[in-house]
Amino acid sequence: MNQLAALYPSFNQTTRIILATFKWIGLIPFDVECISLKLQLRSVQQIQFSYKWILMTVAFFSAKVVIVAIFHQQVFFTYYAVGLINDMLKYIGGMVAIYITLVEVFAQRKDHVHMYERLTSTDLNKLVFKLRQGKEHRKCLKRFNFKFFALLATILIIELRIFLKIITYSKQWRNVWVTNFPMLSFLRLRVLYYIFTVDILQAQLTSVRVQILKVCETMKLVKMWHPNSKQYRQTVDKVCNSLIYLKQCYTDIWFCHFHHNQTTGWSICFIMVSYFVQFSSDLYWLYLTVNEKATDGYGEIILCLCPAPLLICAILYSTERCMEVSLSP
Numbered sequence: 358m359n360q361l362a363a364l365y366p367s368f369n370q371t372t373r374i375i376l377a378t379f380k381w382i383g384l385i386p387f388d389v390e391c392i393s394l395k396l397q398l399r400s401v402q403q404i405q406f407s408y409k410w411i412l413m414t415v416a417f418f419s420a421k422v423v424i425v426a427i428f429h430q431q432v433f434f435t436y437y438a439v440g441l442i443n444d445m446l447k448y449i450g451g452m453v454a455i456y457i458t459l460v461e462v463f464a465q466r467k468d469h470v471h472m473y474e475r476l477t478s479t480d481l482n483k484l485v486f487k488l489r490q491g492k493e494h495r496k497c498l499k500r501f502n503f504k505f506f507a508l509l510a511t512i513l514i515i516e517l518r519i520f521l522k523i524i525t526y527s528k529q530w531r532n533v534w535v536t537n538f539p540m541l542s543f544l545r546l547r548v549l550y551y552i553f554t555v556d557i558l559q560a561q562l563t564s565v566r567v568q569i570l571k572v573c574e575t576m577k578l579v580k581m582w583h584p585n586s587k588q589y590r591q592t593v594d595k596v597c598n599s600l601i602y603l604k605q606c607y608t609d610i611w612f613c614h615f616h617h618n619q620t621t622g623w624s625i626c627f628i629m630v631s632y633f634v635q636f637s638s639d640l641y642w643l644y645l646t647v648n649e650k651a652t653d654g655y656g657e658i659i660l661c662l663c664p665a666p667l668l669i670c671a672i673l674y675s676t677e678r679c680m681e682v683s684l685s686p
Contacts, residue, residue: 443638451540452630458624465620472616475609488520548668552675559679561610581679632665
């Protein structure tokens with residue numbers, strides 16, 4: 358049993374795989390890795406930007422746009438005027454969101470680095486009470502690992518179920534699926550990366566809150582000592598130094614939040630708009646299937662509707678959890 362357990366990847370290894378996936382599709386233009394369940398930049402002194410993955414992603418999707426433009430009759434349902442408009446809006450909206458994302462990653466690369474520098478430099482081990490934040494980071498990364506692979510597996514199962522069904526009776530629908538799948542996969546990974554950074558910020562806020570609560574508990578003990586005692590003065594000095602450092606940590610987190618909005622705001626807005634267009638397009642095809650009283654296709658169209666609301670709910674859950682920590686007394 359222990360030999361089988363040794364074959365499973367550790368949380369450090371799975372987090373490195375996740376970070377590598379984000380990097381390979383152009384979402385992280387520099388080197389960052391997970392060491393001992395804590396994010397670290399490869400070189401803090403001199404960040405080397407890497408644009409090859411961004412360029413490869415741009416080239417890949419640009420080639421797909423050209424292919425779709427040439428073979429549009431084989432890709433879109435041209436014999437349904439409204440359906441053709443819906444599918445074109447769905448595809449164009451997704452491609453615009455992809456290009457906006459890649460432009461944002463390139464344009465905001467320095468803010469992106471500043472966010473990671475602050476995340477990796479905030480170290481609560483420097484406190485005089487040696488209060489550690491490692492536990493919160495471990496919980497955060499483990500929780501995100503589970504969330505990432507659970508969402509990804511669920512979406513892949515849905516997409517595989519759709520593909521295996523449509524490949525048997527609709528060549529046109531198969532072409533639509535092959536055209537949209539890479540685009541939708543990129544947008545979904547962008548959403549997962551957004552959730553990842555939100556969860557990291559939540560872990561930082563939780564760590565600071567835990568340390569403040571521990572300092573408050575220490576101050577309750579201080580009241581039991583005589584104000585002129587040496588122990589009282591030393592402990593009060595330590596508490597003051599800790600509170601000053603925690604204030605600095607909170608300032609770093611606030612700036613991380615600012616840089617996070619700078620580096621992901623526009624792309625997430627466009628992705629949400631594209632999700633609305635995708636959902637509307639799929640609803641139209643569901644309406645058409647019901648209206649024409651088709652004998653099949655209901656299940657596949659309903660499955661097409663599932664991934665977007667699932668990811669939107671995941672974003673709302675992570676952001677609400679982060680907001681609860683920031684507003685908790």
